[in-house]
Amino acid sequence: GAVVSQHPSRVICKSGTSVKIECRSLDFQATTMFWYRQFPKKSLMLMATSNEGSKATYEQGVEKDKFLINHASLTLSTLTVTSAHPEDSSFYICSANILAGGHPYNEQFFGPGTRLTVL
Amino acid sequence: AQSVTQLDSQVPVFEEAPVELRCNYSSSVSVYLFWYVQYPNQGLQLLLKYLSGSTLVKGINGFEAEFNKSQTSFHLRKPSVHISDTAEYFCAVIDPDSSYKLIFGSGTRLLVRP
Numbered sequence: 001g002a003v004v005s006q007h008p009s010r011v012i013c014k015s016g017t018s019v020k021i022e023c024r025s026l027d028f029q030a031t032t033m034f035w036y037r038q039f040p041k042k043s044l045m046l047m048a049t050s051n052e053g054s055k056a057t058y059e060q061g062v063e064k065d066k067f068l069i070n071h072a073s074l075t076l077s078t079l080t081v082t083s084a085h086p087e088d089s090s091f092y093i094c095s096a097n098i099l100a101g102g103h104p105y106n107e108q109f110f111g112p113g114t115r116l117t118v119l
Numbered sequence: 120a121q122s123v124t125q126l127d128s129q130v131p132v133f134e135e136a137p138v139e140l141r142c143n144y145s146s147s148v149s150v151y152l153f154w155y156v157q158y159p160n161q162g163l164q165l166l167l168k169y170l171s172g173s174t175l176v177k178g179i180n181g182f183e184a185e186f187n188k189s190q191t192s193f194h195l196r197k198p199s200v201h202i203s204d205t206a207e208y209f210c211a212v213i214d215p216d217s218s219y220k221l222i223f224g225s226g227t228r229l230l231v232r233p
Contacts, residue, residue, distance in 0.1 A: 004162075034221075043209060043223045044163075093162050095221075108221060110155075110162035 003027055004096050006111035013084055014119055021079045021114045023094030029074035030096035034108065035067075038091040050077045084118045091115050121145055121214040123224035131230045134202055140195040140227045142184075142210030151213040152193040153221070154184055158206045166208075169193065180204070205231045 003026040013019050023033055032051050036044040048058045048069050056069035066088075068080040077096075081088050095108040122145045132138045144150060151170050155163040167178025174186040184195045193210060210224040 006162075041226075041228075043225045046220060049220070091160075095163075107165070107168075110164070112162045113160065115160065 002098060002107075002109045004094065004109045004111040006092075006094055006114050008114060009112060010115045010117075012117045012119065015085050016083055019081045019084055019116060021081075021092055021094075021116075023077045023079070023096070023111050025075045025096040025109070028096075028098050030098065031074065032097040033071060033077040034095045034097075035069060035077075035079050036093045036095070038093060038113075040091075044093060047079075081116065084116070086118045089116055089118045121150065121212050121222045123210050123212050123222055125210055125224035125227050127227050128225070129228045129230060131232060132200055133232050135199045137198050138196065138200050138204075138229065140208050140210075140229065142193045142195065142224060144191050144193065144210075144212045146191050152184075152186060153211040153213075154178065154182070154193075154195050155209045155211060156180075156206050157209065157226075163209065166195070200229070200231050202231050202233060204229055 005024045005026055007022045011019055034049055035047045037047050038044050046059050047062045048056045050056045050069050050071040052071045052074050058064045066082055071077040091113050093113045095110045124143045126141050153168045154166040156166050157163050166182050167176045167184055169176045169186045177183045182197050184193055186193050207226050207228050209226045211221045213219055213221055
């Protein structure tokens with residue numbers, strides 16, 4: 001259980017185009033999904049927290065107009081990189097919180113990641 | 120704000136040898152601590168977590184970690200590593216007083232040699 005999928009796993013696009021990445025919780029409902037960015041040989045950097053039915057909360061320094069996040073249902077969040085440029089090339093990973101748990105925190109389950117290359 | 124320090128960027132070790140990956144966190148009254156493993160071009164998999172209770176936590180794949188509050192450490196250990204353990208390992212913390220966000224360390228690459 002607690003499987004999170006991402007689609008696509010890899011995408012190559014031209015500079016100036018927009019790319020949409022989907023994150024789905026397959027066998028559970030997630031009130032909150034997180035989007036991370038990982039540079040080569042670096043750690044994960046939290047970009048934004050996405051709550052179902054409301055606007056995403058972006059971390060400091062992340063352009064909300066550049067990285068559009070939509071969380072339309074309890075099982076789907078999307079990240080759209082608008083007008084992508086080569087510096088947006090990165091590994092993007094999402095995670096989802098399980099809806100109910102016995103501890104005052106909800107465990108995050110991670111997707112397999114999406115490798116974005118902007119030419 | 121919470122922070123996590125993984126001092127070793129890479130740890131080379133021979134197969135079947137023991138290994139310890141170090142993790143220190145900034146002090147807080149209460150924290151939740153995690154170790155994740157990442158294989159190339161994949162997402163993160165939870166190895167183990169400390170929420171409360173026993174300070175020695177056992178995880179998957181033969182790994183264990185010990186929570187040491189006085190030293191603010193949560194080092195990961197395995198008594199005998201395999202080639203397949205070669206991966207990136209991330210220590211992470213949640214500060215319950217700070218919106219339950221995961222804060223990651225910079226990662227340690229474990230390189231197991233035959």
